[in-house]
Amino acid sequence: MEREIRIEGSRDHRSASRRAAELSRRQFGAIARRQLLEIGFSPTRVRDWLRCGRLHARYPGVYIWGRPDTGDEGNLAAALLYSGRSAALGGLTALWWLELLGHEPVRIHVDAPGRASSRPGLAIRHPRRVERRMHRHLPVVPLAEALLPAGESLSHNAMRLVLARADFERLLDLSALHTALADGRRGSRVVRAALGAHLPQLARCANGFEREFVLLCEAHHLPLPEPNPRIGRFRPDMLWREARLIVELDGSGAHSTAAQLAADGRRQAELERFGYTVARFSRAEVHYDPGGVMEAVRHHLI
Template sequence: MMWTDLVLPYARRQDGLVTAAQCAAVGISPDQIKHLCRTGTWHRVVRGVYRVWIAEAVRTDALRMLIRAAVLSCGPDAVAVGPSAAHLFGLPTARRDPAAAEIAVPGPAGKPRRIQDRLVIVHQRILRPWELTAVDGIACTTPARTVADILLTQDRFTAICATDAALQAALLDAGDLGIVERMFFRRRGAIAARQWLEQVDGRAESPLETRGRLRCLDAGLTPDELQASIVDGTGRVLARADMLWRRPRLIAEADGASVHDRPEALFRDRTRQNDLMAAGYAVVRFTWQDTQSRSAVPRMVQAAMGRNLL
């Protein structure tokens, strides 16, 4: 057995990562670590944490690995917070470029670390035991605390998309939203966060659906129903509509390229749309780019409403 194999049990539990302290515990010296990094056998991720080239490392997404490395680097009290905790739960957040891990530590330990590693953003924050959990061994804030932090610190669309996704994934339920709101107490951004919390809807099945709904909401075109089942005169289900306006018989659909660009999907979508049109429904489709404009989605919806009410 090679001496580097002594750290493999740690690495397999930690997405291919080992710490300097774990190396020392099995007799691997700092000079040996430097040699392994110089030769490309290991790779330094953040201060005191190294990537070992094993299958567990290859299968892990880069941001998750960075988050785990940052938590390991910052000590036993460190936890992933904000966008980093959201990433661990699979919630959509705004991407940083370059990517960075956001970590919280209690007391004054956070301040000097902010300077020492550009990939790690360390916050000084006191978190209560019931606000803490772990995802695959990575310490982080609970879904409720994570969503509260996102609502308080991110832009409106990012925050509501993340909250909708947490509800859709059953990480939170409607009763948990009261807990989330109580976490706003005396925190900066609380007024806006409370307003945004009233706009969440866990029926949205993607961030694109949430964004389209918010554009319509802002234009005074709130849909009557989300994820509505559309049936014909015989009771046959024609479709499940992302957004439905009943009186004008209008459907708006989120058009995600990764799903709808496949040939079989294009065929199904065309057949489905023909069936809906035959039943008297108008259908509009919107893309991510459409939702980046305040007016694009509402303009499509209003135009289709006008045509279908003639």
């Protein structure tokens, strides 16, 4: 966080309040007490602003400027300021901020030197060394350093999805990851198992239903399809290129109206004119008769 903060010092003759407002804006609404004092606020003025609602306490010594509500960036910036200099988003929060994890973690996870203690909603780790990379204006730890602590919380397939997304976004540094795994730290078992069963196709799935279908194919030892490939002007859900087989997955509500059904029919007819076999399965079929669905796919692949 500190690399984003550049206080001008005595050369800047603007009022302390204006400089504080600009600094908080650069920090997404968050500001630390020590920063206010460096700018020229007195302890009494800080207390007065807290009392009148111009500052709102978020953590000990960390405030939100103006309005108490702030966005994701402000929440993360406040956590970083509280955690101390050279802190970085870590673990699940780093993966989420890198857009590799599909849901926001319940707690903010930070790696930091120093001795700042965890708070409700904020988990602080103190590794021996904290490396930082800037991503979307906030510092995060390197991917390998985020994956290991996340391995204590994520399931096998959730970790595989994170790795697939990292691979798709060209963020996956296998050399750095293998070096981190060699230390035998907590979480390494889950990461190593997910890496051994790496499934890049997961990153190309548009939703959980498609990911479920790919994992079902894997569990039934079927050749894995390409999710959402480009065929002419279409992107069918699943493709087995050599077998020229397409599977369309009809999620609940997505293919129910007369207009939608007519569009599906025209799309299927055109794909069949290209020489593809098109099979359709509903969410209910996949959920309640997965074996039957897989046998039907297997029959088409023969």
